[in-house]
Amino acid sequence: MSAEAGKFDPMHQFTVEPIAKLFAAGGNEVWLTTSAVWMGAAAIILWLFMLGGMKRQLVPGRWQMAVEGFTGFVSSMMATNIGPEGRKYTPYVFSLFMFILFCNILGMVPFALGGVHPLTVTSHFTITGVLAVLSFSIVLVVGFWRHGLHFFSLFVPHGTPWPMIPFIAPIEFVSFMVRPFSLGLRLFVAMTAGHVLMEVFANFIVQSSAAGVAIGLPVGLASMALMIGISALELLVAGIQAYVFALLTSLYINDAVNLH
């Protein structure tokens, strides 16, 4: 991106640009940033998408069908993973899934939106990490609320022979505590890696144009073909990572609700 410096930096796309300072609280300044703009755009597009499904017709049109497809997808996932009690948590998991999905897909937009350069919001671990911590907190609150101290039995899987408990319990505890990190990092890494890959191959195409016909044409065409494939793959990853985030959240909530 920073072609003006003559050198190519595939990481520059992840820079959050401050646009306008809003206020300062507790020594920290809060700015309107490109990240905020893209999050807001994702939220507004998501809202418009959902609005199309609010006709509430008995025989749904295409748009309502699409929206109901998403809600049905999430609600059936919650029903399979948690059971009937999962309905309570579906609004949260649905919001999470749709928000991440729309942020991911909006990050694939290759052009600037109103002068704001494209940024994949979910490629920042400050965002994914907060969402992961939020999911993890819900698990903790629900777990301790429903089961009290009995929630700790989560660290002793059913049927563990008692001599093994001192060894199993710490392992289970560590694997439990790692969850928010794995949850947040998975999405952040998948988005970052994918966008770096796209940037690199897109840059190959640009650079090959300056390398003459003999080398530039085959390299450029090959990169272009690869680029098309990678773009398709990244769209898939955008969906899958949103799904994985929601799926793991539902599985963790299941642990808190049903204790294995």
Next chain:
Amino acid sequence: MPQINQLAENWYFASQLFWLALIFGAVFVVIGLGMYPKIEATVDARDRKVADDLAAAKAAHAAADHLEDQYRQQNDAARAAAQKAVQDAKDKAARDAEKRLAKIDAELGGKMAAAEADVAAARKSAMAEIESVAAEAAGDLVAKLSGVTVAATDAKAAVKAVLHG
């Protein structure tokens, strides 16, 4: 990596957190709590309506089957009744005809007997006439042949003996 480098900047984390909390919170409240349950309720209502309609259709089908069954039974009963009526009428007609025939038979028999009696009487009187005519003729013949006058009673007795063997 800007994600890490920018952490050093005073505004970065605060802004990310603020905007995420604001926007994701709005998404959760407006879409998760506001719109999602309504869409889910629509889907549930539709599923319930489809199930209800299917149940109603099944009930209507059963009712139609029952009605058809009833109709068939009634039809069978009516046909049986009609057949019985026809049979009764036939039987009655046959019985009436028999009775009439017997009556006519008896009348004819009576007439026949009377006629036979008439014939017998006629034959008897004819026979008697023949006897007297024959006796007269015999008397005349005897008188002509032998000149003896035969008494009418004698002639009659002789003729009777010849006629009756």
